[in-house]
Amino acid sequence: MTAPDPDSDGRLAEQLLRLTRRVHRIQKRHLEHRDLGITPAQSRLLRTLAHYGSPPRMADLAERLEVVPRAVTTLVDGLEAAGKVRRVPDPANRRVIRIELTDDGREALRELRAARRSAAEEILAPLADEQRAVLGRLLDTLIDGPDSGRDHLHTV
Secondary structure, eight states, rough: OOOOOOOHHHHHHHHHHHHHHHHHHHHHHHHHHHHHOHHHHHHHHHHHHOSSSSHHHHHHHHHHHHHHHHHHHHHHHHHHTTTEEEEEEEOOTTTTTTEOOOHHHHHHHHHHHHHHHHHHHHHHHHHHHHHHHHHHHHHHHHHHHHTTHHHHHHOO
């Protein structure tokens, strides 16, 4: 096995950063086109909220989002004012407040998912099906870590 080429790694790092910025720009444009009035940070909170089986506490959201609780409070305030989420008392402990999606919030999530799919289609349009499959396996390896992708690499 040869040592990684620092110049090549630097170029790859720059390409990844440029792709990330492009993905964000295109997603933002698709979101703005749908006129949801939701910021990218609020979008992330809604997506995170949807992964819970029951309404989480704000502290749970802050931990999952890896932000300070005050940041979650600000996001929830904005989403609550827009009718996308609501604060509800915990049935077991009325002093605890939980955050749940409203019907408008669920509809906003559907729109957000559609915007993300449209953005992904735009970004991936130049790739053939086989290239997309290879890219998917490579991304899985990068996301999950080096040990998880060993089987994938043999098929590339």
